[in-house]
Amino acid sequence: DSGVTQTPKHLITATGQRVTLRCSPRSGDLSVYWYQQSLDQGLQFLIQYYNGEERAKGNILERFSAQQFPDLHSELNLSSLELGDSALYFCASSVGGTGGSQPQHFGDGTRLSIL
Amino acid sequence: ILNVEQSPQSLHVQEGDSTNFTCSFPSSNFYALHWYRWETAKSPEALFVMTLNGDEKKKGRISATLNTKEGYSYLYIKGSQPEDSATYLCAFGNQGGKLIFGQGTELSVKP
Numbered sequence: 001d002s003g004v005t006q007t008p009k010h011l012i013t014a015t016g017q018r019v020t021l022r023c024s025p026r027s028g029d030l031s032v033y034w035y036q037q038s039l040d041q042g043l044q045f046l047i048q049y050y051n052g053e054e055r056a057k058g059n060i061l062e063r064f065s066a067q068q069f070p071d072l073h074s075e076l077n078l079s080s081l082e083l084g085d086s087a088l089y090f091c092a093s094s095v096g097g098t099g100g101s102q103p104q105h106f107g108d109g110t111r112l113s114i115l
Numbered sequence: 116i117l118n119v120e121q122s123p124q125s126l127h128v129q130e131g132d133s134t135n136f137t138c139s140f141p142s143s144n145f146y147a148l149h150w151y152r153w154e155t156a157k158s159p160e161a162l163f164v165m166t167l168n169g170d171e172k173k174k175g176r177i178s179a180t181l182n183t184k185e186g187y188s189y190l191y192i193k194g195s196q197p198e199d200s201a202t203y204l205c206a207f208g209n210q211g212g213k214l215i216f217g218q219g220t221e222l223s224v225k226p
Contacts, residue, residue: 002158002160004158033213035216042216042217042218043159043204043206045214045216048213057213058213090158100146100147100208100209100213100214101146101147101164101166101208102164103149104149104161105161106151106158107158108157108158109158
């Protein structure tokens, strides 16, 4: 058990809809990272938050947004969903803000299916 | 575009065999190299984070080395066991803070 909690585990919705994925980091971790894993693709970095502030951004679509709240949990909002957004979305956390030098602890992921 | 390449894509070995795989990454703007183990139906689990050229890390039967000048890292598993079966991911971290993952090496260890 990594200590990172993601909800829900599975989400099935339709094109055009909006969903929110939630992540609670490991106790004591200040950074939260979001990743997307699509079919035949590796883990793609989306965005990082550190102590409530956006720290680094990857190839995150404009239809996607995220935030980290004062209690350090984070939410990833996906809107105007398309079939291609079907993927496994992981949240990870680490102690500090420099994601490159510290191990990241991954949640179990949310599997999003767009019908 | 930063590319992290892992080879081989998949590997099938017998229990007791020792094995190794490679991660290649850009040698410029290096900050850290991560290795993760990802078992089916679970989440990736951190194995090592290496930051210095020549770093060697060990955890039980698994070890890793790092060459930042030529841009590669090796992961070694000594005496593979069926429970080592997993996908092994490496990730390159630059000073920007994000990790760029390779596609992974899928290891299958047969008893």
